[in-house]
Amino acid sequence: MTFFWFNLALFLELLATGGLIVFLIKQQKRIFRYSYRILLAGFIFHTIFLISHYLTLGTAPVLDLKSALSFFSWSIICAYLVFQVKFKLMILGSFVVPFSAFLMTVSSAMSWVEGPVKPIFKSFWLTLHVGTVFMGNGLFAIAFLAAIMYLIQENQIKNKNFGSFYKRLPSLATLDSINHYSLLTGFPFLTFGMITGSVYAQVALGKYWQWDPKEVWSLITWLFYAALLHERLAAGWRGRRAAIMSIICFCVLIFTFVGTSFLLGGYHSFSNLGAR
């Protein structure tokens, strides 16, 4: 049943992606409204899937890459829905939803890891750690996509070369402030996620910090975002430079998320988590 919810969510999210891409081309609000409703339905089923998976496993469903990607995808949509309510920026969906649906598709292509979960993972701290980190990641994904949109739009205005995106993309100020807000909200989540992670490590492993590659890279990611946020708030960075920086930051984040597991190993890596 759990996987039925997963497939249903995947199907609806892909449908919404199709709708939002058509919206990007045709610019008809009607198409957006339908796609948005489909997306909402998909999101609800995705949430049901996560809850049911959580109940089956007894812990947050993030222990293998398949589950982690699906959770990442869910948190991006969650962050997007919050931004949609706040900014009412329909076009953002045409960028965000395809991205999250892509992660979901990758996730669906992987096989399910079955088997019992180590008791060490059945901790409230893990759920809190993972939940906050992923929420932060979801918000940073929005910042990343807004930065890409910003660069496309800025390039057109700067070079006076108006393509078909000029009318469709929102103003530079809007994109910059989406980037700004998602960084501003994402950063506390990431920070809190790292603190709870280290508390969890203390509870479970008896050590706050043990130079695990993922820990190190998380710290590097955190420092990158901290630097960007500092420049934005203190030095008044904005626009193009901030957009490029937030794209770089997100690349570091993705490397931390996926790359470290495969390339660097450590107790955080999915293969170790899977061997439960």
Added chain:
Amino acid sequence: MVKIIDIGMNHETASVEQRERLATGSDSISKTLAFMREIDCIREGLFLSTCNRIEALFTTDEAVEAKKSIISLMSKIGNIPEKELIPSLFVFEDADAVRHIMRVASSLDSMVVGEPQILGQVKEAYVLATREKTSGVIINRLMHRSFHAAKRVRTETEICEAAVSISYSAVELAKKIFHMLDGKKVLLIGAGEMAELAARHLIAQGVSSVVVANRTFERAVQVAELFDARAVSFEEIETQLCDVDIVVTSTASREYVVTYPQVKSAFKKRRNRPLFFVDIAVPRDVQPEVNKLANVYVYDIDDLKGVIELNKAQRQQEAVKAERIVQEEVFKFERWFKTLEVVPTIVSLKDKVEDIIQAELKKSHLSFSELSQDQIETIQTLMRSIAEKIINDPILYLKRKADRPTLNSYLDVTRNLFNLDQDSEDME
């Protein structure tokens, strides 16, 4: 013979300093018109003064002397020695003057071709001329035909839309950069018609404060009054750059008014807030390199025109169409103007007929004594209508020949045929 002459300077012939020294408010235009009225050799006059042009349009019988006195009048107004003034003046005569004033009214001679404000300014100049009673038959007719030409250019071509859409597209771009224009600050550097138009569009979109900088501070104050704005001197531009969001430049300066180092140093204080330059001036006021700075967007008039879908070939086509309309109107006016040459002959022809009627009535005076007043009047009417019928065809014929080069020989024949110059012959 009456000549129509137009002497003046515009953004192409004169430097901005010279134009600003000559530019005058409506009070002093009235005074200038009064001076023109005092000059004996000038029959009719009109004085046009905007920030891009100062011109005097007048009719005269003694072209050379009239031109001299107008130039000396201008040199007095602007306090510029004639020697310095003359190279920056253009002089148009007759058909050229007619074409020029029609092109001005139709906004074909403007810095931004098609900008809509100039027609209003020309109309205002004409109203002042009628109020000062310096306009007469010829200027009245010429101005009305010019307004008609301007109206035709506006409705039959898309030239004016291009100008309006330039400031419209500037506003659209500003919205794509700033999203909302509420609370944004605008700096106007230089005060041309087009800058005013752009400023009006921006204010309509919610721009909260406007600052005007101009080389002559007085003019800055004048423009500032239009928008409830603040006037600053040219030297303060650099400080203003730290504060404003949109800069509209339209000076006629030959050098850059806003340079790369200026904007660069302002950006440290701006904390990278975006800055949008709309450069309507030709030649450009903003150094092109400024566009290379991060978060700075510089659009000159060609860039803005490029934004509009109307492509260049189409625009050239529209310009050709507009010039053709003006040419048509010039021809029509010329035809009317030439009939003025026929008028003295027609008048003397009518006078002669009237003289004959009066003389014959006097001769027959005695034989009329038995007739009643009514009968006498009937006879007079009869005489008049016969006489008028006889001279009607020659008059129409002359009017038809008015725009022919052989007109003079027709006039000679008429005068000899009817012996219109008998008085002068008698005197010889």
